[in-house]
C-alpha cells in the first residue's frame with residue numbers, strides 16, 4: 001500500500017487574528033444571518049471552542065477593521081486606516097459549545113473555493129476529537145431541513161435525526177432538524193470513527209491536528 005501523503009491543510013485552535021477571515025467565510029456561507037456572529041466575543045466564551053483549518057504555504061493580506069483611538073476622538077480627526085496584515089489562509093472553521101455533557105456544533109463553514117476537498121470532513125474529525133478530549137457524551141447540532149449537503153456530512157459522521165424545531169430560522173421560517181450522535185465512547189461509535197479516520201487518510205492524506 002502506498003504511504004499516505006501529507007495534506008496541505010491542518011487544524012489548530014482559532015485565534016483573534018483569524019476573526020476577519022472567519023467573518024468573511026461566515027458571510028459567504030450564511031449570507032442571510034443577522035446579526036453576524038461576534039467571533040471576538042465567541043473566542044472569549046468559556047463554554048465555546050473554535051478550530052480553524054489552515055492551508056499550509058498560503059498567506060493572505062487582511063485589511064483589519066479601522067479602530068478609533070481616544071486621541072482620535074478627542075481631536076476629531078479621521079483615524080489612519082491600519083496597514084493590511086499578512087496572515088495564514090483560513091479555509092474553514094468550526095465552533096462548538098459544551099453544555100451539560102453535549103458538544104453542540106454551533107457553526108461549520110468552508111470557503112466556497114475550497115469545498116469538496118475534504119475540509120468539512122476534517123473539521124468533523126476535529127469536532128469529534130475535541131469532544132472526546134473534553135469528555136463529552138455526544139455531539140449535537142441543528143441544520144436547515146433544506147441543507148442536504150451538510151446533512152450528508154453529518155450522517156456520514158454518525159449523526160441521526162432526533163427532532164425538529166419548527167420555524168427555527170427567522171429569515172424564511174424554515175424548520176431545523178435536530179441531529180445527535182450516539183454516545184461517543186460507545187463501541188459502535190468508536191468503531192465508526194476509527195474507520196472514517198482511516199478512510200480519510202487513505203483518500204486525502206495525513207492531516208495534522210493541534211488542540212489546546
Ligand SMILES: CC(C)(COP(=O)(O)OP(=O)(O)OC[C@H]1O[C@@H](n2cnc3c(N)ncnc32)[C@H](O)[C@@H]1OP(=O)(O)O)[C@@H](O)C(=O)NCCC(=O)NCCS
Pocket residue numbers: 029030108109110111114115116117118119120121122142143144147148149150152153154156
Ligand atoms: C457543509 C460544508 C461545511 C461541507 O464542507 P466540504 O469541505 O465541502 O465537505 P467535504 O469535501 O469534506 O465533504 C464531506 C462530505 O460532506 C457531504 N457533502 C459535502 N458537500 C456535498 C455536496 N455538494 N453534495 C453532496 N454531499 C456533500 C458528503 O457526504 C461528503 O462526503 P463524500 O465526499 O464521501 O461524498 C460546506 O458545504 C459549507 O461550508 N457549506 C455552507 C455552510 C453550511 O451549510 N454549514 C452547515 C450549517 S448546519
